[in-house]
Amino acid sequence: MATFSLYQVDAFTDSVFGGNPAAIVPLEQWLDDGLMQKIAKENNLSETAFFVPEPEGAEYDFHIRWFTPGAEVPLCGHATLATAWVLFNRLGWNRDSLLLRSKSGPLGITRKTGGWLELDFPNLAFEETATPELVRKALPGAPATAFFVPSDTNYMLVLDNEAAVREAAPDMDALRALGNQGLIITAAGEKSDFVSRYFAPGFGIDEDPVTGSIHCVLTPYWAEKLARETLVAHQVSSRGGILKCTLNGDRVGIAGQVAFYMEGSIQV
Template identity: 35%
Template sequence: MTKYQIYTVDAFASQPFTGNQAGIVTMPSWQPIAEETMQKLAAEMNISETAYLTPVDHLGEQEFQQASRFSLRWFTPTVEVRLCGHATLAAAHVLVHELGNHNEELRFDTLGGVLVVRKSPHGHLDMTFPLDIPEPVSINENFKLLATSVFGYYSDQMQMELSPALRYLVIYDPQKSAQEIACLQPRVNEALEAGHRERVEIVIATGKGQQEDFVSRVFGPWCGIDEDPVTGSAHTVLAPFWNKRLQKSQFVAKQCSKRGGILNLQLDNDHVRISGSAVVVLRGSIEL
């Protein structure tokens, strides 16, 4: 049996029990965990993502403190995912604030490419993610059913766009206020087959904000998450979606789930910078 450090972190949060939970497992380069065990532990944790963090360069006992490049993998309770913003933020927070990593820039090798996190002069962590620009879909019965499962109806006024890489479906009804988006009572599980037919991974309901530029809610039963509290990866799709409508490149976004969270976004060519903070709520170890 080998002991590993494990943390539960609330990401995109400034106080405990808000934002989005992530499990972070620090996996030394000389003590790998089998992929099957990674998935089983993620199911045991039963939160939106459990991430496994490993230094790429073998630097001995101080590798978590000294390394600037890491391998990062994310698992929901049911599947491994290609991109996850909040667990990346949580992993960087653990490195900087729990393990004493002093590098100004951290690079993460992931299934979604190389992700960069930098320390902000304001105390936040700035993540740089590639954009996944959504494109309008040809409306068919599958997309109508997906819209109905979230909003309770389908309307010809709805705008629906699908991102090519992540397969995130954005649905926007200009008639819906931010408060109405927050009050939606979706039944997305009724549209599982429709989502499978269109290879949809996540459905995002979005609308114009009041204090914020835009709001959203994120539903992903196709990857084991009924509703994700705060979703960094969704904003690689939402930022270009709202850039076309608001003609802005800098946004304050709110994900209005029950836990909720605020994200600061800055478009930069084909990338988006996502800034946020995090709070560790549990520290422990596990033997595998």
């Protein structure tokens, strides 16, 4: 039986019990994929992040992977933000930035003033498409046109206003039938530039509280619509979270705060 450190922090919030909780498990070397999946299922959070150090002198500082309770995912924002916070504040990383190797390419994180951390993530392409029948079934009254994100297997619907996003109650069984495809809903915000919610029951997440990775799509979409490269986003789940987003060409800056909740260990 082996013992591993476990941290749980709330990302994209300045206070505990807000934002999106993530579990962080630092490793010296990779565990069996099946074991990491079991740990993520036991944690039962949107994502558990595992990371290992890269060899000294390598291009990257660490290699990161993310697991939902149901599957490994190619990109996760809030658990990356949480991982960076743990490295900066609990594991003695004394530089102001770090670079991670991931399934989605290089991911950078930089310390900002006021306790903010900024992710440097890819700008994800999306394409206009007819709204799938399963999505229309899950959300009656959905627009006839959606946007599909090939690299992250999500659909995005743009609704009329913030109230429509807040009041939406999708049929989870219908969305679950999409398998590994999630649904983003978004609209212009009343007190922020835009709002969103995200549903991925096929990954074991009915509604994700705050999702950094979907802002790789939301940021370029709303930057074009609003003719601004710097935006404030509000994910309006029950826990909610604030993100400061910047369009940087083929990259997206996604900044957030983190609130520490728990430190312990697991034995497996």
